[in-house]
Amino acid sequence: MKENIGERVPAIRVVLLPRDTNSQGTIFGGIILSHIDLAGAVEAAKTTRQKVVTKAIKEVEFKAPVFVGEVVSFYATTLRVGTTSITVHVDVEVMREGEVVEVTHADLTFVCVDKDGRPSKIRKDS
Numbered sequence: 001m002k003e004n005i006g007e008r009v010p011a012i013r014v015v016l017l018p019r020d021t022n023s024q025g026t027i028f029g030g031i032i033l034s035h036i037d038l039a040g041a042v043e044a045a046k047t048t049r050q051k052v053v054t055k056a057i058k059e060v061e062f063k064a065p066v067f068v069g070e071v072v073s074f075y076a077t078t079l080r081v082g083t084t085s086i087t088v089h090v091d092v093e094v095m096r097e098g099e100v101v102e103v104t105h106a107d108l109t110f111v112c113v114d115k116d117g118r119p120s121k122i123r124k125d126s
Contacts, residue, residue: 011039011076011090018068026065027072032092032104033060035074040088040108043076047086048122052110055085060106070094072103079107084119086110 012035020031037054044052066072073093080087088110092103114120 008075010073011042012074014072014074016066016068016070016072021068026067029060029062032062032066032072033057035072036060036090036092036104036106037108039074039076039090040106040110043078043088043090044086044110047078047081047124048112050112050120050123051114052086052112053117055109055111058107060104062104064094064101064103066094066103070096081122081124083121084112086112086122 014035016027016031020027022028036057040054041052071094073095075091075093077089078086079089086109088108089105090108091105094101094103112120112122
């Protein structure tokens with residue numbers, strides 16, 4: 001499917017399955033968090049091909065549940081590139097009955113690390 005010019009393109013899009021549910025029949029928050037982390041890393045990789053690790057995920061408040069079989073879109077935007085860190089914002093949405101439903105959002109900080117796991121200066125890739 002071709003995206004329209006100016007249309008937001010998700011960093012990742014997933015369909016969540018019954019194995020991802022909690023005892024209430026909705027998707028585990030931890031599953032959503034792991035996809036937020038992945039979407040943020042995909043966005044950080046646009047800045048550098050160096051190894052990055054998650055330093056922090058700021059407050060995540062769930063505004064709506066996610067149900068089995070829904071297509072969940074994770075939109076990521078780079079907010080800041082520092083000397084050793086990249087801050088990314090991720091919005092999480094589902095399309096439900098023709099309406100976009102905001103599930104949650106988060107700001108993540110990734111730190112670039114060297115082969116020994118120590119913070120290293122970011123080299124921007126073209």
